[in-house]
Amino acid sequence: MTTLAQQLATFAATSVKDGVPDDVSLSVRRRVLDVLGLCVAAHRLPTSRAAADHVADQGGRAEATAIGVARPVPATGAAFVNGVLAHSLDYDDTHLPSVLHPSASVIPAALAAGEAAGAHGRDVVSAIAAGLEIAIRLGMAGYDHELGNSVYFEHGQHATSICGAMGSAAAAALLYGLGEQGVLDALGVTASFAGGIIEANRTGGTVKRLHCGWAAQSGVSAAQLVRRGFTGPPTVLEGRFGLFRSFLRDQVDLAAVTDGLGSTWAVPGIFFKPYPANHFTHAAIDAGLLLRADGAPADPELVESIELRVPSAVIRTIGEPIDVKRAPVTGYQAQFSGPFAVVTGLLGGSGLGAGLDDFTDDLAGDPLRRALMAKVSVVPDAACDEIFPYQFPATVVVHGTDGQRWRAEVTTNRGGPDRPLSDAELGVKFTDNTRDRLTGEVAATARDTALALHTVADLGTLLRPLTRFTD
Known part of the structure; x- marks a missing residue:
């Protein structure tokens, strides 16, 4: 029988090979714009500078762009920095009812791997879409309809970083050209990296800001390790010692992973956040x-x-x-x-x-x-x-x-399907996030390029201008 991870790997590889539906593509591009604005805005935080300095101190090959960092860094470092930035203001998008913030890890991972690999924007959009969908489906596998809450959260686990790492791995593997088997192995490897606890939500501490950065870095690292020959178990999800048993025990909905996979997309229904708060x-x-x-x-x-x-x-x-x-x-x-x-x-x-x-x-x-x-x-x-x-x-x-x-x-949240944010409102959010950091010309170009990402041949044209702030 085909395992759950094998089915996800087939879906991911097909998404890049055949492309994704137009509404999914547009949704991804709007989320890329949102994440980039968040990354610029988050540089006001001491933890953001700490994350950037941490990566800069590591050195390594110049492969990808970390927002606000002058020199290129290794792809894993760019994924880490941008993932930390994307999630630090609690302004990133949310999927319901899984209560995941999928874009804050998957998009940084895909942009880093895609830039390092020289991928075309069309494939980056499709890889992000597949990664987001995988993250959401793994999150929904842990949603208990009778309980009305995520089992991950009931156990004190941050589903965003756990499932986000898996989605990041799929996206990165696709952009490194590893194909269906590579995605399968990357999922199998990343499951050993995934983690995060949410006690800081209750009583303080800034560690939660690291979670999406670590998830994005884990996904890129796993793809790179698979490229060098590491492999993972095909039963990484439903196996006796797999991710679901380890994190969810027996409270898991396996059908949520595969029902409608490839035909019914959750990505367009992810809620944008109008306000920078939980x-x-x-x-x-x-x-x-x-x-x-x-x-x-x-x-x-x-x-x-x-x-x-x-x-x-x-x-x-x-x-x-x-x-x-x-x-x-x-x-x-x-x-x-x-x-x-x-x-x-x-x-x-x-x-x-x-x-x-x-x-x-x-x-x-x-x-x-x-x-x-x-x-x-x-x-x-x-x-x-x-x-x-x-x-x-x-x-x-x-x-x-x-x-x-x-x-x-x-009774309904602004930014969701029932009360969507318009392109103009997303533009207001992006402008607010980038003011005093980017010139009006740079911000406008970044906005237009992100929304046309599927036509961009060189990711650097989108990302490199976001390393030079006006202050």
Whole structure:
């Protein structure tokens, strides 16, 4: 019998050989634009400089471009740096209900391997599409419909980095020209590299920013090792000691890996993020914006209490420990705070409604925000539970000290298929992410080139201009 990994390898190789559907290709190109903007924006973080300096210190062959790094670096290093950058602002796209952020690892891996191999943009687009689809399907294999949550997350595992490493490996193997067998072996090798735990979401630490970089690097490294002769087990997924048994135990949906493979694509349905925060907080921001427009007070003296009603499963991420979530110390912690999200909406944000300037260390400690956050309770809501995790809904209720009550309900996420971001809105996000870093001319050229990636013969024409910042 053909194993699951063999079926995925056949699908991946066919995707590059025959190309992918037009809507899948367009979706990939829009995601490349999104990721590149995130990589530029993330250079404001100390952890981003640390990742870039770490790779620069390693030396090695000049093969690929790390965004914001002047000299080319080894492909594995470029994949690592760009993966760290892409995920560091929690502004990267999300697939539901698997709750994966697939583009932040697969796209950096594919761009690095593709540039190093001299691949045409057409093949890069197809390889990214295959890698994203594989990552999503492996994530969905761990989604428990009765539980309404990912089994990976229930075990404290970061599904994004685990499944992202596998998708990255497939994309990289394709671009190195390893074919179907090479993809199979790369999947088998990468499974031994995949990992990541999510405790930092709860109590702090910046290690999560490394996860997509490590996943992208793992995928490229595996492909390079396969090119040199390493092999992997064909039963790497469903085998007795394979990835699913190791990570998911017996809570696995094997059909999710292969049902409709090659005919039904999940890629176009991945949610873009309009706001630079954990996706569980987005409906809270939207609700806060609606309440602001409705005249709800944002003066702590006029607010008696605020209820943030959300799906039960997300409270541990954005509502616990409540004392920490009401008083984030850094902008990074604020990205995982339900109370901060509500207050950001109530006070009104930048960009598409809440932008990078709204998640800073200074604003995390702002006395006005702290006073309002102290009044926010994060509670489970049965109606939200019925919708989650196909959407991340929220209802916010503000009780005024004068007895008035304001209520806003948000049941669908902006940026998803039900409320898609337009090309113009994605352009606003890209411009906001690259302002003060790229000149208007460079940013416009990068935007146009990314959206036409399927016609680009040399990836360097897209990537090299993104190494020179204006500051």
